[in-house]
Amino acid sequence: MSIEADLTIRNAQLKNRIFIALVVFSNSVGNLLMGFAMERMPDFSRTPFLSYVLFVCTNIWLLLGVVLMIVYMIAQLSMFSWADLSYVLPVTASTYIFSALLSRFFLHETVSTVRWLGIALISFGVIFVAETPVREEETENVTG
Amino acid sequence: MTWIYLLINITCGTIGDLLTAKGMSQGGELSDFGPRGLLRLIRYIFTYRLVLIGTICNALCFFSFMALLSVAEVSFVVPVTALGYVLKAFLAKWYLGEHVSWRRWMGACLVTLGVSLVLF
Numbered sequence: 001m002s003i004e005a006d007l008t009i010r011n012a013q014l015k016n017r018i019f020i021a022l023v024v025f026s027n028s029v030g031n032l033l034m035g036f037a038m039e040r041m042p043d044f045s046r047t048p049f050l051s052y053v054l055f056v057c058t059n060i061w062l063l064l065g066v067v068l069m070i071v072y073m074i075a076q077l078s079m080f081s082w083a084d085l086s087y088v089l090p091v092t093a094s095t096y097i098f099s100a101l102l103s104r105f106f107l108h109e110t111v112s113t114v115r116w117l118g119i120a121l122i123s124f125g126v127i128f129v130a131e132t133p134v135r136e137e138e139t140e141n142v143t144g
Numbered sequence: 145m146t147w148i149y150l151l152i153n154i155t156c157g158t159i160g161d162l163l164t165a166k167g168m169s170q171g172g173e174l175s176d177f178g179p180r181g182l183l184r185l186i187r188y189i190f191t192y193r194l195v196l197i198g199t200i201c202n203a204l205c206f207f208s209f210m211a212l213l214s215v216a217e218v219s220f221v222v223p224v225t226a227l228g229y230v231l232k233a234f235l236a237k238w239y240l241g242e243h244v245s246w247r248r249w250m251g252a253c254l255v256t257l258g259v260s261l262v263l264f
Contacts, residue, residue, distance in 0.1 A: 122255050
């Protein structure tokens with residue numbers, strides 16, 4: 001394999017890994033921030049609509065959460081342009097692992113043994129899929 | 145209401161992912177992520193019908209998930225919706241014509257099982 005071809009594959013691998021990290025980070029932190037923000041919002045059914053809209057627009061955590069969810073959507077859509085759906089979805093399921101670790105270390109929630117087992121199973125699933133080429137129909141392609 | 149929300153969630157989530165994946169793969173690999181590239185991507189999302197309908201379906205999936213959480217337990221909602229990983233792998237093969245190897249099937253099954261356990 002020529003140096004240029006090797007470099008192209010390495011760049012594609014790097015781009016793929018950066019986007020997996022971006023999808024996982026933006027989705028899990030976005031969910032965390034939105035959950036945190038929603039706990040501090042008034043009851044929708046008991047608040048006048050305009051006041052509720054004002055609460056939404058001035059809640060910095062909610063706005064940050066929404067920005068991260070937009071980043072997540074754009075990053076995932078971008079990944080679909082070079083990777084199979086059956087690759088992207090299981091690989092980005094590492095969101096569940098990252099969310100569990102965030103809740104353990106930032107929210108100080110206890111993670112039960114069964115939950116750690118679940119995290120281990122997801123990790124194995126992610127490793128299984130990450131080892132396959134991003135587009136499986138092609139013989140010579142980039143692995144995640 | 146639980147079953148109606150669940151049906152909307154699974155249907156919209158599956159259709160949304162299938163259409164966006166199909167639409168994005170038809171537009172060629174993205175490589176420019178500067179301001180111009182991002183503007184081009186946003187314009188593509190809003191003008192390319194498959195991606196637009198897929199994105200609307202994903203938004204409906206998100207809202208039905210929120211609604212579902214208001215009427216059912218998280219420990220019921222998340223494992224059931226996680227079955228979508230296997231369903232989407234099946235449809236990726238059948239509808240998108242992807243080659244889903246045994247490693248990917250195994251991955252999708254392990255993730256579904258793992259997500260069910262993560263709730264405890």
